[in-house]
Amino acid sequence: MIETILFFIFGAFALTGALGVVLARNPVHSALFLVQTLVSIAVYFVLEDAQLVAAVQVIVYAGAIVVLFLFVIMLLGVDRVENLQHEPIPYQRPIAILLSVAALVMVLVLAGGTWATGAHTSRGVPVNGGASNLGGNVNRVARVLFTDFLWPFELTAVLLVIAVVGGVALARRSSHRPPPIEAPADETEEVPAR
Amino acid sequence: MTVTGNYYLVLAALLFTIGAVGLLLRRNVLVMFMCIELMLNAANLTFVTFARMLNDIGGQVLVFFTLVVAAAEVAVGLAIIVAIFRRRQGATADDIDLLKG
Numbered sequence: 486m487i488e489t490i491l492f493f494i495f496g497a498f499a500l501t502g503a504l505g506v507v508l509a510r511n512p513v514h515s516a517l518f519l520v521q522t523l524v525s526i527a528v529y530f531v532l533e534d535a536q537l538v539a540a541v542q543v544i545v546y547a548g549a550i551v552v553l554f555l556f557v558i559m560l561l562g563v564d565r566v567e568n569l570q571h572e573p574i575p576y577q578r579p580i581a582i583l584l585s586v587a588a589l590v591m592v593l594v595l596a597g598g599t600w601a602t603g604a605h606t607s608r609g610v611p612v613n614g615g616a617s618n619l620g621g622n623v624n625r626v627a628r629v630l631f632t633d634f635l636w637p638f639e640l641t642a643v644l645l646v647i648a649v650v651g652g653v654a655l656a657r658r659s660s661h662r663p664p665p666i667e668a669p670a671d672e673t674e675e676v677p678a679r
Numbered sequence: 680m681t682v683t684g685n686y687y688l689v690l691a692a693l694l695f696t697i698g699a700v701g702l703l704l705r706r707n708v709l710v711m712f713m714c715i716e717l718m719l720n721a722a723n724l725t726f727v728t729f730a731r732m733l734n735d736i737g738g739q740v741l742v743f744f745t746l747v748v749a750a751a752e753v754a755v756g757l758a759i760i761v762a763i764f765r766r767r768q769g770a771t772a773d774d775i776d777l778l779k780g
Contacts, residue, residue: 488681488682489680489681489682492682492686492687496690499690499694500690500693500694500697503693503694503697503698503717504697506697506698506701506710506713506714506717507697507698507700507701507704507705507710507714509710512707512709512710515709515710515713516713519713519716519717522694522717522720523720526694526720526723526724529687529690529724529727530724530727533687533727533728533730533731534731535727535730535731535739535742537739538723538727538739538742538743541742541743541746542723542746545746545750546716546720546746546749549750550716550749550750550753553753553754553757554709554712554713554753554757557709557757557760557761558709560761561760561761561764573706573773574773577703577704578704581700581703581704582700582704584699584703585696585699585700585703586696588695588696588699589692589693589695589696592692592695592696593689593692622739625736626736626739626740626743629736629737629740630740630743633737633740634737634740634744637744641743641744641747644747644748644751645747645750645751647751648750648751648752648754648755649754651754651755651758652754652755652757652758653758654758655755655758655759655761655762656757656758656761656762658765
C-alpha cells in the first residue's frame with residue numbers, strides 16, 4: 486500500500502520534472518527540473534530494493550553531472566531565455582511528436598508481450614522483493630560486480646580515463662596549446678629517408 | 680491495488696519518450712544533453728525493474744555501467760560544447776551545419 490502511494494506521488498514528480506526539462510525556456514530551470522526527475526527515480530530505486538543504486542544516483546547524477554551542467558551553463562553565459570516559438574525547420578515539431586508517440590506505443594506493446602529473450606513479462610504479478618539471504622543489497626551487487634562483471638568493470642576505468650583525457654584535450658584553449666611542431670618535423674624527417 | 684513491475688516499465692517508457700521529444704524539439708545543445716540524461720535514466724529504471732522482476736542482481740550492476748558511460752559522455756560532450764561556444768557565440772544545434780556543405 487505504501488509502495489502504491491509513493492509510486493504515484495513520485496511518478497507525478499518524475500513526469501512533471503521531465504516535462505519541465507523539455508518545456509523550460511531557461512537552461513538553468515531545465516537543469517533544476519532534471520534534478521527533480523533524478524531524485525524521483527532514486528526514490529523508485531529505493532522502492533525496488535536497490536539502495537546502493539539509489540545512493541549512487543543521487544551522488545553521481547544529481548550531485549556531479551547536474552552540477553557539471555550548471556557549471557557549463559554559467560561558464561558560457563547561455564542562461565538566456567530561448568524563444569521556443571521559433572521553428573527553423575518546417576514541420577519538425579509535429580513529426581517529432583508523432584515519431585515519439587509511435588516509439589512509446591511500440592515500447593508499450595512490447596512490454597505487454599513476450600520479450601526477445603523468451604522471458605515473459607509478469608503482467609499483473611505483484612513484484613516480490615527479490616531479497617535473498619546473501620546479505621544486503623551492497624553485498625549482492627559487490628559480489629556480482631567483482632566476479633561476473635569484473636572485466637567490464639575494469640574496462641570502465643579505461644573508458645573514464647579516455648573521457649578525462651578527451652575532455653581536457655577538447656576544452657583547452659587553443660592559445661595555450663603548444664605550437665604544432667610534430668607534423669612538419671615528421672615531414673622533414675621523411676624527406677631525406679626517401 | 681498493488682503496484683506491479685509493469686507500472687515501473689510504463690513510467691520508464693513515458694520518461695524515455697519525453698526525453699526523446701525534448702531531444703528532437705529543443706535546439707539548445709545543453710538542453711538536448713539533459714534530455715539524453717533523461718533517456719538514460721529511464722533505461723536505468725527499466726534495468727532495476729527487471730532486476731527485481733526476474734530476481735537477478737545483474738540488472739543493478741548494469742546500471743553502474745550505464746552511469747559510467749553517461750558520465751564519460753557528459754564530460755566529453757560538455758567539452759565539445761565549450762569548444763564550440765568558444766569559437767562562435769550563441770550556437771544552437773541548427774547553427775552547427777558545416778557538414779551540410
